[in-house]
Amino acid sequence: MQSHRTLLALLSAVLFGTAALNSVAAERPNIVLVLADDLGYGDLACFGAQDIKSPNLDQFAKQGLRLTSCYAGHANCSPSRTALMTGRTPTRVGVRNWIPHGSPVHVRKEEVTIATLLKGAGYSTCHVGKWHMTGQFNEPGVPQPGEHGFDHWFSTQNNALPNHRNPDNFVRNGEAVGQTSGYSAHVVVDEAISWLRVGRDKSKPFFLYCCFHEPHEPIASSPNYTRLYPHDDPSYSAHHGNVTQMDDAFGRLMRSLAEQKLDGNTLVFFTSDNGPAITNQHPHGSAGPLRDKKGFLTEGGIRVPGMIRWPGKVKPGTESDTPVCGVDFLPTVCQIVGIEPPKDRTLDGTSIVPVFSGE
Amino acid sequence: MLDQRPMARTNDVTDEEEKQFKAAEPVSFVLYNLKDDIGETKDLSAAEPDKFADMKDKLLKKYHAVREESPTWPAWTFDNREGQRIVWPEYVKNRGKGKGKGKKGAK
Numbered sequence: 001m002q003s004h005r006t007l008l009a010l011l012s013a014v015l016f017g018t019a020a021l022n023s024v025a026a027e028r029p030n031i032v033l034v035l036a037d038d039l040g041y042g043d044l045a046c047f048g049a050q051d052i053k054s055p056n057l058d059q060f061a062k063q064g065l066r067l068t069s070c071y072a073g074h075a076n077c078s079p080s081r082t083a084l085m086t087g088r089t090p091t092r093v094g095v096r097n098w099i100p101h102g103s104p105v106h107v108r109k110e111e112v113t114i115a116t117l118l119k120g121a122g123y124s125t126c127h128v129g130k131w132h133m134t135g136q137f138n139e140p141g142v143p144q145p146g147e148h149g150f151d152h153w154f155s156t157q158n159n160a161l162p163n164h165r166n167p168d169n170f171v172r173n174g175e176a177v178g179q180t181s182g183y184s185a186h187v188v189v190d191e192a193i194s195w196l197r198v199g200r201d202k203s204k205p206f207f208l209y210c211c212f213h214e215p216h217e218p219i220a221s222s223p224n225y226t227r228l229y230p231h232d233d234p235s236y237s238a239h240h241g242n243v244t245q246m247d248d249a250f251g252r253l254m255r256s257l258a259e260q261k262l263d264g265n266t267l268v269f270f271t272s273d274n275g276p277a278i279t280n281q282h283p284h285g286s287a288g289p290l291r292d293k294k295g296f297l298t299e300g301g302i303r304v305p306g307m308i309r310w311p312g313k314v315k316p317g318t319e320s321d322t323p324v325c326g327v328d329f330l331p332t333v334c335q336i337v338g339i340e341p342p343k344d345r346t347l348d349g350t351s352i353v354p355v356f357s358g359e
Numbered sequence: 360m361l362d363q364r365p366m367a368r369t370n371d372v373t374d375e376e377e378k379q380f381k382a383a384e385p386v387s388f389v390l391y392n393l394k395d396d397i398g399e400t401k402d403l404s405a406a407e408p409d410k411f412a413d414m415k416d417k418l419l420k421k422y423h424a425v426r427e428e429s430p431t432w433p434a435w436t437f438d439n440r441e442g443q444r445i446v447w448p449e450y451v452k453n454r455g456k457g458k459g460k461g462k463k464g465a466k
Contacts (some may be wrong), residue, residue, distance in 0.1 A: 089421075094430040096380070100370050101441040104432045135435075162446035200418075218445045281451045291399040298399050330393035346428070 018049030028337055029310065030266040031118065033084065033329065034253070036079065036246055037130060037216035042288025047305045049286065053228055053244050056251030060270065061311045062234050065356065071308025072274045073326030075295050077158070078132045080273040080326055081211075083112040084135065084206045085148065086328030087341065087349040095133070101157050103135025106142045112342045114330045115149025118207045121339045124200040129188040131155040144207045146173065150209070152199055154191040158272055160184040160213040162236075164242070165220035167213075182302045184213040184221050185249035193256045196331055210253065210263045214246035219282055224287065239284040265309050268338065269329070272304035324352045340342025370437035377431040385422060388415055398421040 012072030022109020041047060044054045046061035078099040081089030084109065086093055097107045107113070115125045127150040136142045137157030160167035164184040168226035170177040174193075180187045192210050199204050225241030225248070226234075250270070257263040258293055276285025276295045287293055294301055306324065308314050327349030334341045335351040361383040390404040404411040410440045 027461070089425050092425045092428045094432065096429070097370075099440075100437055103370075103372065104435050105372065108430070158441060159445075161441065161444045163448070179451060218451075219448055220448060235454065236450075238448065238450070281447070281454060289397050299393070300398065346424070 008123075029313075030206045030208075030248050030262060031123075031270040032210065032266055032337075033272045033343065034250060034258075035081070035129075035209075035211045035266065036272040036292055036305075036340055037211070037213055038274065038277040038285065039215060039246075039272035039286045039301050040278075040287045040293070041290050041300065041305060042286035043215070043276060044247075044305050046307075048288050051229075052240050052249040056247045056254065056306070057270065057305075060254065060268075060309055061307050062248070063311075064268075064318070065308045065314045065317050067306030067308070067324055067355075068321045069226035069323040070240045070271055070304055071302050071323060071325040072272065075274050075297055077130075077216075081130075081132055081350075083326040084108055085115065086111050087114070087327050087347045089327060089343070089348040092346065092348070099132060099135045099158070101135060101137065102226060106134035106136065107148065109147065110141050112345075113148045115145075115207060115209065115343070116331055117149070117330070117334065117339055118307055119149045120335065121205055121337055123337075124202075124204040124206045125149055125209075126152040126154075126192070126195045126200065126206070127209045127211070128154045128191045128195070129156070129184075130158060130213050130216075131211070132158050136340070138174060138176075144257070144308060147197075151201075154188075154195075156213070159216055159218065159239050160187075160310065161218075161290050162260060163220040164213055164245070165217040165222075167271075183220065183245055185246045189249040189253045192253055196256060196260060198263070212246045212249070215239055215242040215282075215285065217277065217282055221251065223250075233280050236284050239282045250282050260288070267308065268308040268311070269306075271306045271326070275291075275301045308356070310356070315358075318358060319342075320355050320358065322352075322355050324355060325349065328352045360385065362386045372435040374434050377434075379430065380429070381426065383426075385426075387418065388418075390414065404428050 023301045025077055033076050042049055043052060043054055043342055044057050046058040059119050072080040074080040074090050076098050079095045082090040082093050082095040093107055093111055113276050119125050131145055134142050138144060156169050161169040167184050168179040192208060217243045221238045221240050221241035222245055225244040226237040228244060229237040231237050232340045257266055264336055277292045278285050290300035292298040292300040331349045331351045332340055332353055335353050340346055363379045363383045366462055389402045391399045
């Protein structure tokens with residue numbers, strides 16, 4: 001009798017235990033983080049741009065929460081990305097400025113990224129696009145995207161080269177890809193869609209980190225988009241067209257999620273790495289009403305567009321002016337997925353889950 | 360603004376700069392109220408001394424903790440290997456200003 005009871009207890013533990021695990025797994029959402037490059041606070045129609053066409057991101061804004069006080073973790077690329085991936089103020093990590101190709105600066109192996117945490121929690125993980133968290137890209141001795149938790153990566157050290165058209169500097173899982181065909185945003189989304197369809201482990205939830213090169217220089221925009229912006233200055237048409245190029249590729253990614261019936265249980269967070277660059281060659285980016293631009297610690301350098309879509313959890317068409325920051329991404333995702341953020345180091349971020357419901 | 364500024368801003372990593380970073384202290388502070396002044400035009404540090412002192416104190420505590428924890432890097436000389444690979448479109452070449460070989464190189 002005793003042994004039967006034990007057996008029954010064991011059996012029910014196995015049965016119910018498995019059922020409980022399955023239901024947690026079924027509830028755990030997929031996570032998609034989409035990052036634009038040098039997209040300013042005023043560079044999308046849904047953030048007040050009068051002269052930029054961003055229909056896909058505008059529709060995305062209506063489907064979710066618009067964050068009007070969303071801050072990048074830094075005023076330029078490498079540190080800002082470091083903040084998103086580690087939940088730590090990037091100077092703490094040693095990434096204090098953009099990382100030129102060849103530089104010894106990198107996000108060290110002892111840092112714990114959100115990709116490593118999610119992979120450990122049973123997620124299938126992928127990075128596509130600009131990486132920019134090491135100078136010694138695809139070289140031995142320092143961590144590459146694979147060592148920072150990405151099962152699959154199709155990445156560039158920094159910008160798409162020689163420019164956004166037919167870039168030839170992507171590396172897929174350690175192997176140089178050679179020349180690609182098309183414009184960078186579409187090349188990046190092609191890889192993301194392919195991974196979603198056939199690359200990932202479909203028995204697991206997924207984390208996709210999609211980093212566009214647009215509208216960072218060196219800009220090259222398809223005539224499909226430049227023609228939307230007839231102007232005496234071809235640099236104007238190219239810059240604005242570059243934003244639309246990214247928007248169009250983003251729309252393709254969102255439609256693919258819907259076609260694969262993945263959009264319902266997927267949290268998508270869209271943001272930018274820093275304010276608009278506003279350079280001699282391309283002075284057409286905008287920080288809207290904010291002061292200064294990329295590289296400055298005033299609002300124009302660090303306040304960026306931020307939007308979250310998560311059907312059933314985030315109410316469509318809502319808005320929040322609660323300050324949130326790139327360092328908040330890791331603790332937020334940890335809370336959503338039900339995993340512990342690293343306890344053996346200082347994290348600078350905090351979960352923004354309460355913001356989802358307007359708190 | 361920090362009290363120690365490198366002699367010339369470059370993309371190099373130098374031993375001197377890494378040493379300066381570990382000792383640099385912020386010396387200039389401003390206070391804006393973003394709710395009323397999103398364009399950061401009016402410095403309120405003199406008008407709101409208590410708020411200013413409180414926020415400055417918080418900032419410096421964080422700054423010192425972060426500076427202490429940051430690793431430093433071995434010296435390295437910028438070679439602009441990325442900038443040399445960039446092909447700019449024709450309109451940029453015709454623009455007359457900057458051809459991708461500016462002193463700061465590609466960012």
